[in-house]
Amino acid sequence: xxxxxxxxxxxxxxxxxxxxxxxxxxxxxxxxxxxxxxxxxxxxxxxxxxxxxxxxxxxxxxxxxxxxxxxxxxxxxxxxxxxxxxxxxxxxxxxxxxxxxxxxxxxxxxxxxxxxxxxxxxxxxxxxxxxxxxxxx
Numbered sequence: 382x383x384x385x386x387x388x389x390x391x392x393x394x395x396x397x398x399x400x401x402x403x404x405x406x407x408x409x410x411x412x413x414x415x416x417x418x419x420x421x422x423x424x425x426x427x428x429x430x431x432x433x434x435x436x437x438x439x440x441x442x443x444x445x446x447x448x449x450x451x452x453x454x455x456x457x458x459x460x461x462x463x464x465x466x467x468x469x470x471x472x473x474x475x476x477x478x479x480x481x482x483x484x485x486x487x488x489x490x491x492x493x494x495x496x497x498x499x500x501x502x503x504x505x506x507x508x509x510x511x512x513x514x515x516x517x518x
Contacts, residue, residue: 384445384458386512389438391418397440399512400431406440407431440512445505447498450477456498456505463500468493 388397388406395408409429410420420428445456447467454467469479470493479494 384443384507386440386442388440390432390436392438397437399434399440404434405431406434406437442510442512444508444510446508447503447505450474458500464497465500465503465505466495466497468495470494 386397386399387394388408389395390408395410397409398407400406407429408420408431409423409427411426411428413426413428415428415430416422418430420430423429445458445465447454447456447465449467454469456465456467458465468482472494474494474496477496479496482492482495484490484492
């Protein structure tokens with residue numbers, strides 16, 4: 382189970398981060414073999430390389446989706462991948478165990494109603510969403 386942004390470079394899939402200028406992309410991997418291909422060693426066993434966007438075959442996002450109450454929701458996976466939560470704006474979901482959630486970092490702003498689920502008991506779908514192909518962004 383993986384989510385996030387990925388890119389195909391020289392026939393291999395990498396974690397990816399598109400630069401704001403949309404001319405470069407940073408590729409990341411934990412595969413030490415890629416150090417021979419110009420990737421530089423970063424902390425925590427990570428290797429990264431910045432390449433021109435035109436060198437990339439494909440960029441895509443993989444998102445986890447969960448169907449609940451006849452609606453498809455984006456699932457936010459936990460770091461260990463064992464649980465996930467979904468957010469809604471409809472207060473009627475409180476009757477299904479959803480609780481209010483707030484952004485505690487800066488403003489204590491209301492985010493919505495959330496509920497946590499276990500991956501083992503609740504099937505997720507993983508959807509590939511193209512961001513860019515050779516034809517453009």
